Amino acid sequence: MSNYIKLIFTVAFVSTTFVSCKNEEQEHAKRAVEEYNKYVDSISRIADSEALANWESIQIDLDKAKAKAEVSLERVSDKKALQSSVDKVSTKYDAYKNHLLAQKQKEKALRRKNTIRTALFGEASLTNDMKFEWVNKRNILTVYEDFIETIQENKYSYSREDWDEIKALYEALDSRKNEVEKEGLSNSKNNKIALLKMKFGPMYAMYRLGAKSDKNVK
Known part of the structure; x- marks a missing residue:
């Protein structure tokens, strides 16, 4: 085999490997974004009381899922659509989080109100x-x-x-x-x-x- 043919073969192999790795990273990023989206969807279906009781662990897991999605995007060149998906999921999560925190504040205010009433008027x-x-x-x-x-x-x-x-x-x-x-x-x-x-x-x-x-x- 001539050196010229060997060179063409080598370039072709490297190009194929590069495309393969590129596609693999793209798929990996896509899966990570989908997992992040599924996690946010799953917690939004949990009852507020249960979510508040387990909020610390939920937030830790969600931060991990979001970080995984964002890191995976750094490895791909065509990430505009995926980044848009991450941003939409994050907006959805922020809305859910604000809702939960508002519920928590309401419950806290109600407990405080009941404490005051009990102190002033007994049972x-x-x-x-x-x-x-x-x-x-x-x-x-x-x-x-x-x-x-x-x-x-x-x-x-x-x-x-x-x-x-x-x-x-x-x-x-x-x-x-x-x-x-x-x-x-x-x-x-x-x-x-x-x-x-x-x-x-x-x-x-x-x-x-x-x-x-x-x-x-x-």
Whole structure:
């Protein structure tokens, strides 16, 4: 075999090998992107509660899948379409992540709200409409006393959002008091409640102003 023929054969072999490697890397990148997409699709079908409970491990696995896809793209020349797919999947994931974090924040706020209500009113039933139907002329003074005393003891620990919840509860309790007065609330109890109410306004104005927002704390 002449040197010229050998040269042609060698060039042809190298070119074929190069194309083969190039195609293999392209397929590898394509599979990595598909795996990343499938992973995001699979976690988005999980119930929010389950996803939040396992969020740390989910995020670690997803970061690995994304990194694998992005590294594989570095090895291919024709990556425009694949990069576009990765970007779309990442956008989908970010939307899902933001949704989960919003749900987490809502649950946290609800737990905090329930904690405050329990601290102020014990285990008494307090529905979302805050009608205070269990408050009557016999126990209303005690309810106000416990309410003000608890606030005084914890005034430095409340956030602005906590104070807003407390004010809403206070106003709802006052509405109930108007109903209880019609049931025959004694003047003695009414006067004592009036003194307690005089403590709330200044306390709310002063300590809410100095309180931090939950967002700032975060």
